[in-house]
Amino acid sequence: MKSRGRHWDELFSAKEESQLGWYERDPARTLEMLGRVPGWEGSTVMIPGAGTSVLVDELLARGCRLILNDVSREALDRLRARLGERAGEAVWLCCDISRPLPEDLPPVDLWIDRAVLHFLCEEVEIARYFENVRHLLRPGGHALFAEFSTRGATQCAGLPIHRYGVEELDRRLGKGFRRIDQFDHTYINPRGEPREYLYALYRRER
Ligand SMILES: C[S@@+](CC[C@H](N)C(=O)[O-])C[C@H]1O[C@@H](n2cnc3c(N)ncnc32)[C@H](O)[C@@H]1O
Known part of the structure; x- marks a missing residue:
């Protein structure tokens, strides 16, 4: 069976960036949500599946x-x-985010995931992903998830999708996290097809 890394390597090699099924020219919805986090500019940020996202340029510029x-x-x-x-x-x-991260990473103020978590479909992988969030995100920090919603597609990039509602995110993050904002967003992919996303922002209380 092809490794996860190889699967994604082949997708990134096969197309121009702007033709990738998740390409965003303007990460406006993510930046809008970050506007709900006081003083977020200058933060330390973990991006668990960066891809080639232009969000990276926007964050560096801030x-x-x-x-x-x-x-x-x-x-x-x-x-x-x-x-x-x-x-x-x-x-x-270059790590699989469903496995333990290196021990020597600094705690982060922000965890920003767009379209990564929803590719984890095994219970053990999802559980380890959230352990990584809890391990790395400092108390008082924020986590932003933008995943296919329960109304969304069941496949993307040739892979099955685990779709999310806020109830499941609440449950998986647990008591130490408070949801502070959420919205639905219809992303139109480069083929002109709608993809239903849930954006949800959490604060880690302790
Ligand atoms: C749909 S793309 C989204 C990329 C980027 N977040 C964006 O919004 O443009 C999913 C990304 O997650 C990466 N990815 C998929 N599974 C992963 C995993 N288990 N661990 C780390 N990265 C993963 C892929 O290589 C790809 O870059």
């Missing part, structure tokens, strides 16, 4: 310190090439 993870080396190489000199400002990781 003085954020980034941990950029992805299971795909191809995606990370493309992102690094695009960032040029600014690439040196980030910490780079």
Whole structure:
């Protein structure tokens, strides 16, 4: 069976960035949600599946310190090439986010996931993902999830999807987290097809 990393490497190699099924020219909805986090600019941010997202450029422009993870080396190489000199400002990781992260990472103020968590379908992988969130996100920090909603597609990028409602995110994060905002968003992919997303923002209380 093909590894997860290889699957994503092949997808990133096969197309122009703007033709990828999740490509966003403007990460406005994420930035809008971040507007709900007081003083977020300049934060330390974990991006568990960065891909080649332009959100990275926006966060660097706002003085954020980034941990950029992805299971795909191809995606990370493309992102690094695009960032040029600014690439040196980030910490780079090529880990499967459903496995324990390296121990020596600094605690982060923000965890921003767009369209990564929903690819984890095994219970043990989902549980480990949320252990990583709890391990890395400092008390008082915020986690933002943008995942296919319960009205969304059941497949993407040739993979099955575990779709989310806020009730499940609430439950998986547990008592230490408070949901502070949420909205539904219909993303139109490069083929002109609608994809239903749930955006949900949480604060870690303790
Ligand atoms: C649909 S893309 C979204 C990329 C980016 N977040 C964005 O909004 O453009 C999913 C990304 O998650 C990465 N990915 C998928 N499964 C992963 C895993 N288990 N661990 C880390 N990264 C993963 C893929 O390589 C890909 O870059």
